[in-house]
Amino acid sequence: MVKAKKPSPSQIIHDSLKRKDPTNLAKLVHRGLTYDQMLDLREQIGKEIIKPVHYDLLLKWMFHDNPAIARAVRIILLFISDTNLQIALFTRLAQPDVHDVPFAITYNHSEKEFGIELPKVPGYGVSHYGSDNPQIDRLLEVLERLYRKIHSGYIPPYFRS
Numbered sequence: 001m002v003k004a005k006k007p008s009p010s011q012i013i014h015d016s017l018k019r020k021d022p023t024n025l026a027k028l029v030h031r032g033l034t035y036d037q038m039l040d041l042r043e044q045i046g047k048e049i050i051k052p053v054h055y056d057l058l059l060k061w062m063f064h065d066n067p068a069i070a071r072a073v074r075i076i077l078l079f080i081s082d083t084n085l086q087i088a089l090f091t092r093l094a095q096p097d098v099h100d101v102p103f104a105i106t107y108n109h110s111e112k113e114f115g116i117e118l119p120k121v122p123g124y125g126v127s128h129y130g131s132d133n134p135q136i137d138r139l140l141e142v143l144e145r146l147y148r149k150i151h152s153g154y155i156p157p158y159f160r161s
Helices: 009-019 023-028 034-046 052-061 068-080 083-093 134-150
Strands: 104-108 113-118 121-127
Touching: 009 023, 009 034, 009 052, 023 068, 034 068, 034 121, 052 068, 052 083, 068 083, 068 113, 068 121, 083 134, 104 134, 113 134, 121 134
Parallel strands: none
Antiparallel strands: 104 113, 113 121
């Protein structure tokens, strides 16, 4: 008897998107994950590229009625380093009709860097020093808009007005 190979986190994500069923995502990112296991998961899925056709579905799942699915999708969105996906995510969160921004968006003035995180989940930073890269500059621009929205219009130095 041959055991079936366990699907990789990437396979689970893409299969869930293909089937339009987020159930397995909650199993992938369950509450019992340790910090080290989360770092391992980030390493495994960090370089994934999500097709733009799936962005709306992921963004919808981020606010799923099942809190375990919503949390899992938020973690997955935090861990995938697909800049186009991040731009779409933060553009959506910056819209006036979105009132629940699940990510903590901070700004370190001395480092000129945004911090993006979820409670008890390893986050990441995006620095203004990377603005010479057009993709990073687009991401910074949308993070600036989102930061102003969260912090009632406050514009730190180096932000576009």
